[in-house]
Amino acid sequence: MIRIGHGYDVHRFKEGRECILCGVRVPYERGPDGHSDADVPLHALMDALLGAAALGDIGQHFPDSDIRYKGISSLVLLKEVVRLLMENGYVLSNADITIVAQKPKIAPFIPDMRRSIADAIGIPVENINVKATTEEGLGFTGDGSGLASHAVVLITGIG
Ligand code: MG
DSSP states (O other): OEEEEEEEEEEEEEETOOOEETTEEOOOSEEEOSSSOOOHHHHHHHHHHHHHTTOOOHHHHSOTTOGGGTTOOHHHHHHHHHHHHHHTTEEEEEEEEEEEOSSSOOGGGHHHHHHHHHHHHTSOGGGEEEEEEOOTTOHHHHTTSEEEEEEEEEEEEOO
């Protein structure tokens, strides 16, 4: 059985925070603020995976009130989500992730981002796409106060 999932996430930019996107450190004077490393595209991806399997959302599985998740790498959480899916009889077929930000420039980091996600999940890099867009200076991504990310996935039932 093939199932589809969608995820969406937004975080506010904060001065002095590291900018970690898809597990890759992007040099920038600000980074997404949050309880974990606030890796926005990975949060969108995890929500898409959980959504596809009808397993809720990341807030439910990794509450930001839980000290265990303070500053944690979202790659660790992603591995846990993939394990959960496996437990429920699903594997990821492919994922398509869009990062929405005016700044920083994402394009140079996309090959590393795809590799980082594929390695964490343990699937070929061809099955992971990452792309980026600006919103032409409009809204909260346009004025640089935050960044957003969308993800869609297909998962396949095993066994
Ligand atoms: Mg988030």
